[in-house]
Amino acid sequence: MKTTQQLHELGQSIWLDNITRGLLINGTLARYINELSVTGLTSNPSIFDQAIRNSDFYDAAIREKALAGKSGEAPFFELALEDLRQASDLFRSVHDTTGGVDGWASLEVSPLLANNTADTIQAAIQLYAQANRKNLFIKIPGNKAGIPAIEEVIFAGVPVNVTLLFSREHYISAAEAYMRGIERRLAVGLDPKVTSVASLFISRWDVAIQAKVSETLRNRLGIAIAMRTYKAYRELLTSPRWQKLIDAGARSQRLLWASTGTKDPNAPDTLYLEALAASNTVNTIPEKTLLAFAEHGTVGRTLPLDGGNAEAVLAEFAQAGVNEAALAALAARLQQEGEQSFAKSWNSLMACITSKCAVLAQTHLGATKS
Numbered sequence: 001m002k003t004t005q006q007l008h009e010l011g012q013s014i015w016l017d018n019i020t021r022g023l024l025i026n027g028t029l030a031r032y033i034n035e036l037s038v039t040g041l042t043s044n045p046s047i048f049d050q051a052i053r054n055s056d057f058y059d060a061a062i063r064e065k066a067l068a069g070k071s072g073e074a075p076f077f078e079l080a081l082e083d084l085r086q087a088s089d090l091f092r093s094v095h096d097t098t099g100g101v102d103g104w105a106s107l108e109v110s111p112l113l114a115n116n117t118a119d120t121i122q123a124a125i126q127l128y129a130q131a132n133r134k135n136l137f138i139k140i141p142g143n144k145a146g147i148p149a150i151e152e153v154i155f156a157g158v159p160v161n162v163t164l165l166f167s168r169e170h171y172i173s174a175a176e177a178y179m180r181g182i183e184r185r186l187a188v189g190l191d192p193k194v195t196s197v198a199s200l201f202i203s204r205w206d207v208a209i210q211a212k213v214s215e216t217l218r219n220r221l222g223i224a225i226a227m228r229t230y231k232a233y234r235e236l237l238t239s240p241r242w243q244k245l246i247d248a249g250a251r252s253q254r255l256l257w258a259s260t261g262t263k264d265p266n267a268p269d270t271l272y273l274e275a276l277a278a279s280n281t282v283n284t285i286p287e288k289t290l291l292a293f294a295e296h297g298t299v300g301r302t303l304p305l306d307g308g309n310a311e312a313v314l315a316e317f318a319q320a321g322v323n324e325a326a327l328a329a330l331a332a333r334l335q336q337e338g339e340q341s342f343a344k345s346w347n348s349l350m351a352c353i354t355s356k357c358a359v360l361a362q363t364h365l366g367a368t369k370s
Contacts, residue, residue: 011279154181
């Protein structure tokens with residue numbers, strides 16, 4: 001049995017952290033679904049920026065939109081939704097056979113809305129309606145402005161992938177927003193089955209402190225934070241509040257491991273997949289990491305429900321100067337840096353599309369005149 005199938009059998013969903021039109025056109029995504037147990041997909045502005053900038057797969061569609069007079073964010077969201085509808089359709093059978101638990105694709109609202117609750121709510125509802133696919137998540141950051149937006153969007157019946165979570169506390173805040181949205185739906189007689197995942201970012205922790213700790217502590221902080229958060233997640237799943245929602249017909253919000261591609265060239269390229277095997281979770285991984293894991297990864301013990309040695313590892317970091325206060329400050333910084341990084345990619349993406357629109361439209365008009 002392939003290692004990817006082993007992860008699937010123990011209850012962890014493997015989602016591809018990538019999308020390009022090439023993956024759809026040449027059948028690669030379909031092959032990953034059939035051969036590597038991939039059951040979902042996530043996207044972000046950085047992924048689309050690279051996909052559109054570094055290929056000509058989108059050029060014909062961009063030319064068409066430019067000639068139709070479309071500009072700004074509109075042509076991008078049309079391009080993204082064209083891809084994500086195809087991906088959603090590829091995952092539809094998985095979605096149906098799992099009762100809506102699995103088989104999802106994800107699209108992020110504009111990162112420029114990260115600190116605007118009202119506009120995030122409006123954008124999320126609009127994008128979900130425009131997508132016209134029930135197995136599409138709308139990604140909303142779990143920051144200060146995002147938390148109330150998540151509650152409102154869940155209440156509106158829109159599935160949400162909560163992104164840019166970096167700590168146990170971030171996760172709990174996102175989970176509580178999800179529960180409030182479901183509780184409000186139940187209070188007014190609405191269907192409580194609105195799906196959500198909460199995405200905890202892992203590898204960025206290790207990148208952030210790599211130069212500040214000894215060799216023995218490198219590449220261990222992200223996993224310890226994940227284990228601590230997994231303990232809180234499993235405790236929440238058995239809490240009276242959550243069980244009341246489940247009994248009323250709601251669906252559990254799953255914990256998702258994000259940023260699980262190894263950044264340290266001296267560390268195993270399958271580090272985070274092997275360390276974070278856990279039932280009732282999702283791991284969204286870059287294409288390179290997926291292929292590496294399929295080739296030489298191993299599935300060993302799964303994460304212990306009680307957090308295992310997470311607190312002991314974190315105590316070692318505290319002795320090295322990275323105490324609880326430092327962890328809280330770093331989590332806040334990483335979340336802010338994540339917002340800034342996606343905004344930068346977004347601006348780059350908009351500039352790329354604007355440039356391509358101008359060039360391709362002019363080329364078309366020149367060819368027409370000749």
